[in-house]
Amino acid sequence: MRFNRRTLLAAAVASGCGVLASAPGLLAAEPPLRKPVRTARVPEDSFAKAPETEVILELLTGAGAAAEHAQQWGQQLQKLNVTFQSRQGVSTDKPHVKEQKLGRLRRVTVVALLDRNGKIVCEDRSFTLAQAQQLAEWVRELKAYGAQGAPQGKPMFGLDESQFKTLIQGLSPAVEAETIGLRFDAALSKLPLPSRHPVRLTPEGKRAIAAIDSNQTLRQSVKGLSVGTGLAVVLSEFGLAFKPLRTPEGSIELSIFPREDDSELWPIGWPLDPNRPQGQIAPALFKMVPVELNDVPLTEVLTAASTASEVPILLDYFPIDQQEIDVSELKVNVPARKTTWGLLLKQITFNHKLGRRIATDEAGRPLVLITTLKDSLKETTVGKPTK
Helix, strand or coil, rough: CCHHHHHHHHHHHHHHCCCCCHHHHHHHCCCCCCCEEEEEEECCCCCCCCCCCCEEEEEEEHHHHHHHHHHHHHHHHHHCCCCCEEEECCCCCEEEEEEEECCEEEEEEEEECCCCCCCCCCCEEECCCCHHHHHHHHHHHHHHHHHHHHHHHHHHHHHHHHHHHHHHHHHEECCCCCCCCCCHHHHHHHCCCCCCEEEEEEHHHHHHHHCCCCCCCCCCCCCCCHHHHHHHHHHHHHCEEEEEECCCCCCCCEEEEHHHCCCCCCCCCCCCCCCCCCHHHCCCHHHHEEEEEEEHHHHHHHHHHHHHHCCCEECCCCHHCCCCCHHHCCEEEEEEEEEEHHHHHHHHHHCCEEEEEEEEECCHHHHHHEEEHHCCCCCCCCCCCCC
């Protein structure tokens, strides 16, 4: 069957609301639910929630010169209120940081080498005597966050592999409720957010949510997607984003903030497994189909492609709106030929300064993200661990 304007319209009607709504105004917006967004307390400062923690710096000395430097370091560390002890190192000693739980006390031990030049060499950093203040700041960080240190600027949002895998699993359940046409609070309440990871609104996030137009509704459905991807989509439409935040206590919260404020955010879809052919991940996207399109609305083509391939197609409205691209006004023209849905989506979006990226949600289900051409070339720097 050749896909033309008539067959595309039939596919759109057959799919009901579908993954994309070409006319979201036809759906009456559901009144906002009164169930409040569950949030965690925002601490006054980054160390406010730290449990009782003891940090001990254990200096390993060797050569006589290092022993001399130990005395100089000792004087500095006493001034900076850093608890330390020194001992003769042996060949099997290696710099490392370890953490122990002793009842309600958390003990962090930093084993570091004091070399012959007077430098303290730790597992992943080093300090000269002139950098004693930076060493003291790092010790305060360990006292607040434990052996993992502060999460900012670290791979996987500052989580270790076990924490990240647990979070991915918690964000993998599918969204079962319909969300299209809902206002922000109503749409958010439909998402089965993991109870062990409470939502935390930053001060900027609170202000952004308070400024949302009360008449603005979600333009697309996230039904069937994993809750992590669904949350990213819902937030993005309203100019927001989220990322996991490891607290000083060691728990993980979902921090919501304005999307434009931070480049480190939870992505809408994860990069494909490079060891699996795309045809195995989303086979219907790569089957040949006859196509002929004459002035067909882009939204109708996207709906038909999603229906035929059974792959959700999402619009990344935030950057698209910023570039003042009105997707509802875009038309598609393709001469009669055979192609795949994947190649067709690439062609028809490129002609409108858009791009498509094939990705997966947290549960490994395939999806297609339509975004700006610039953003389509970006890949998240956060690697999702294998299950």
